Amino acid sequence: MDNKFRLTLAQLNPTLGDLAGNMAKAMDAHAQAAQNDADFVVLPEMFICGYQVQDLALKDAFVLDCMAHVEKLALAAADGPSVGIGGPLLDDGQLYNAYFVLKGGKIIATMRKHELPNTHVFDERRIYDKGPLAGPINLDGIRVGLPICEDAWHAPVCETMAESGAEILIVPNGSPYYRGKFERRINHMVARVIENDLPLVYLNMVGGQDDQIFDGGSFVLNRGGHLAMQMPLFDESIQHVEFTRTDDGGWQASEGEKIAHVDEWEQDYRVMVQGLRDYMGKTGFKKVLLGLSGGVDSAIVATIAVDALGAENVRCVMLPSEYTSQSSLDDAAEIATNLGCHYDTVPIAAGRAAITQTLAPLFAGLDEGLTEENIQSRLRGLLLMAMSNKFGEMLLTTGNKSEVAVGYATIYGDMSGGYNPLKDLYKMRVFESCRWRNANHRDWMMGPEGAVIPVAIIDKPPSAELREDQRDDDSLPPYEILDAILERLVDLDQSVAEIVAAGFDRDVVKRVEHLVYISEYKRFQSAPGPRLTHKAFWLDRRYPIVNRWRDNG
Missing domain, CATH: 3.40.50.620 (HUPs)
Incomplete structure (x- = not known):
C-alpha cells in the first residue's frame, strides 16, 4: 500500500474556445508534475474549453471538438502522472459538465457534475443535464472524490463520496470573483472537511472571461479544517503538495506556502x-x-x-x-x-x-x-x-x-x-x-x-x-446618498419601505427607483465590464425593459 500521494495543482488561465492553447497549458503542467514525481496533476473545471461556455456548449460540433482534444491530451500525456481536466461531455444525447481522469493514454474515469448552479451569473440547468451522485475514483489504490465546483457546496455530494470510500476530496472549480466571495468558499469547504473527516483540495482557475474574472486562491485543507496551503489570488501558479498516510489510515497534506490575501x-x-x-x-x-x-x-x-x-x-x-x-x-x-x-x-x-x-x-x-x-x-x-x-x-x-x-x-x-x-x-x-x-x-x-x-x-x-x-448633484442626489440607496435597492433587493425605514427620504428613494427602472434599455445596450459584486448589471440582475410596476409599499 502506497503511503505517499503527490499532487500537482495547476491554477491556470484558459482562453475560451482556444482548445489547442488550453491543451498546451495542460501539457506544460503535466511536464512540471512529472519533474516533481507527482502522481496526479489536476486542472480546473471546464479547462479544456474555458469557462463559462454558455450556449456555445449547445453546439454539438464544439462539444465533440472539446472531447477530441481531451482524447489527444490523454495520448500526449500517456507517460507520467495521471491528469484531471474539465470539459463538456456529450453522452447518449445528454450534455454534461464533466471532469475527465486520464492515464496511460486513455480516459479512465469521467465524473458528471450533479449540482448545476442556477443563480447569479450561472444558468447551467438550461444547458447541462444533471449527473448522478457518484462515488470516488480509484487512482493507483487511492480513492479520490472529485466533486465539481458547485457539488462541493452541497453536503450530500461529498457525503456520498465519503460513504463510498473516498480518502481525499479534490474540487476542480471555475469560480468567478465577487467582493467577499473567498470567505464564503472557504467556509463551505471547511464544512465539507469537518462533516466527512477528509482532507480537501480546492483548485480554482484564474483569468478574465467577458464580465467574469476568476480569482484563483486555491487551497488545501487537512482534516479538522486546518489550512495546509494557500495559492495566490489572480496569478497563474503551479504548486505541488504531498499527502502522507497517517497512523489511522487517513491522509495528511504537507504544510506549504500560505499566501496572504490582500484587502478588498x-x-x-x-x-x-x-x-x-x-x-x-x-x-x-x-x-x-x-x-x-x-x-x-x-x-x-x-x-x-x-x-x-x-x-x-x-x-x-x-x-x-x-x-x-x-x-x-x-x-x-x-x-x-x-x-x-x-x-x-x-x-x-x-x-x-x-x-x-x-x-x-x-x-x-x-x-x-x-x-x-x-x-x-x-x-x-x-x-x-x-x-x-x-x-x-x-x-x-x-x-x-x-x-x-x-x-x-x-x-x-x-x-x-x-x-x-x-x-x-x-x-x-x-x-x-x-x-x-x-x-x-x-x-x-x-x-x-x-x-x-x-x-x-x-x-x-x-x-x-x-x-x-x-x-451632477443638480440632477441627482449627492453620491453618498445615491450610492447608499442603490446598494440597498440593487445589491440587496430591498423594498422601498425597508430603505425608508433605514432613514432615507421616501421621495428620493422613489425617484431613484424610477430612474433605475426606466434606464433598463440603456443597460441592455451598454458595454460589458468586470463583475465586482454579486449584483452586477448583466447576468446577475436580469430585468425586463418594458416594466410599469413600481414598489408603492
Missing part, C-alpha cells in the same frame, strides 16, 4: 485591471483609447488601462467644448503626462455648431435643453468611434455603476465603446479606488508608481460640463 480595495482594482487585460488579449485587441474629461471616472479608467496594457497602448483624447473648464483641461493634461500615455485634443465646437445649424429649422421656436447637451456627448462618441475605427484601438467607456444604474449617461454618446472597467463600481468607491491607487503600486501594474491621479480631480465636485456651472 486591492482585489477590486486587480479585477478591473485583469478583466481589461484579458478581455483585450483574448479578443485580439492591442490598444485602447478613451475620452479624458478631467473628471475622476475617466482618470481612473486611464490609470487602469495603463496598468493593464502599458502606457504605449493607451490613447487619451480630450474633446473640449465651450463649457469645458480650464481646470478640466489642466487636470486631463496632467494625468496623461503622469501616466506617460498618448494625449490628443480634439475640440468639438465646430462640429457642434454644424449640427446645431443643420437642426435649426426643425428646432426653431423650441427651448434649448437636454437635447443640446446630449448632442455634445454624442458628437464626442462619434469622434472617438471614428478614431477607434481608424487606429484599430478599442474604445473604453467610463461610466461608473451609479451612473449606469440611474441612466446618467448618454446612449450612443459617452456610453459608446467596447468595454467599461467601472461598470460595477459605485461612484463613492471610484473616489476611494483613486486614493488607493495613488498610495499603492504592485508588480502586476504596468503603469508608473506614485500619485498619478491629481488630487484636484478626486476632490472637485463631479460635473458632466455640458452646460454652464453644471454639477
